[in-house]
Amino acid sequence: MKLATLQDGSRDGQLVVVSRDLASAHYATGIANRLQQVLDDWGFFAPQLQDLYDALNAGRARHPFAFDPQQCLAPLPRAFQCLEAVSPLPDGPVAPAAAPVLQQLAGDALAGACHPLPASAVGMELDFGAGLAVVTGALAAASTSGQALDAVRLLMLSNSVALRAIEPAERAAGAGAQHSRPATAFSPVAVTLDELGTAWDQGRLRLTVQSALNGRKLGLCDAAAGMAWSFGELMAHAARTRALGAGSIVCSGPLRAAPGGKEAPNASSACASLLDRRHWEAQRGGQTSTGFLQLGDQIRIDLKGPDGRSLCGAIEQTVGERPPSQQE
Missing domain, CATH: 3.90.850.10 (Fumarylacetoacetase-like, C-terminal domain)
Structure with missing residues (x-):
């Protein structure tokens, strides 16, 4: 899967899942807000993010939006x-x-x-x-x-x-x-x-x-x-x-x-x-x-x-x- 962090005014930004072709993204807020949360408990969070990633690539994600790299912080x-x-x-x-x-x-x-x-x-x-x-x-x-x-x-x-x-x-x-x-x-x-x-x-x-x-x-x-x-x-x-x-x-x-x-x-x-x-x-x-x-x-x-x-x-x-x- 592919992950990014968008600017939201905070120091740690907002975690998003990005499609394989880098064209679209989806907020991961229903799963985790920050990448560090995911890294701290990878076994729990990663499968949920993978499901969202699969749905995004298949066109089944509920609220996708265009991915803009200029709005990104560093992933971590x-x-x-x-x-x-x-x-x-x-x-x-x-x-x-x-x-x-x-x-x-x-x-x-x-x-x-x-x-x-x-x-x-x-x-x-x-x-x-x-x-x-x-x-x-x-x-x-x-x-x-x-x-x-x-x-x-x-x-x-x-x-x-x-x-x-x-x-x-x-x-x-x-x-x-x-x-x-x-x-x-x-x-x-x-x-x-x-x-x-x-x-x-x-x-x-x-x-x-x-x-x-x-x-x-x-x-x-x-x-x-x-x-x-x-x-x-x-x-x-x-x-x-x-x-x-x-x-x-x-x-x-x-x-x-x-x-x-x-x-x-x-x-x-x-x-x-x-x-x-x-x-x-x-x-x-x-x-x-x-x-x-x-x-x-x-x-x-x-x-x-x-x-x-x-x-x-x-x-x-x-x-x-x-x-x-x-x-x-």
Whole structure:
């Protein structure tokens, strides 16, 4: 099934069920008001939401309405914790780490898919980072990666917004991301794993994440090859010594192919951020032609299934203003 959260003036919004084609939605108020309620008691609420989802897709829902991604908050607007895998910068170490490295991001105010990017950040090398994220159920401490995958409830797109000018200093300080990471944004819709079919493979998604800047294609990233660690491995590492509560978010971070491998970045693939694109340009031409985001720039991130339809809806963010909808 597919779930979203609409703005209603509250911090946590209103939970809705969205049709498979993302064209219509239905309020879930008769079942649950907020996504966190559902995550806290998944076994009780999920079957009821599934019934509503089936009715919506079959044209039997009582009060459907047109779905508008611009009216959405993040699917889970506030998370108890939001973790992200940290990968080396493009010019950093090539050797893979012995274990995942995770950093804690702000989870108190996650951004919706059409939330504007901060104009005040333009002078700090504002960048995007196309990736994936999962929302978890409760996961016990010391769980294996297989057990961790059983706790995955939902998958969504993520935009790991970063300020590249101050990121190296924060990494060097070793205290984690604070000022270099504005609010992370998520797709308007979160989907259960059954919506992904065989593309979901042992904690990796074998589909392509697409990104575009001002309407021009920037990256076609293999989501499976772009993650050094599977979601099961990331979650198990996060739960090594402490449990994860229901409603935790684990992000892949910007997708990035292994340096020198067959998926190494070229002009049309494996560049899920402007930083990676600039690194690719420098390697091949000695200088960069791509700048960081400027006022009015629009970034679009999407994930399409084998049928060519968007699975989660697109992230469409404009620097300094709210963009017009470009839903296909």
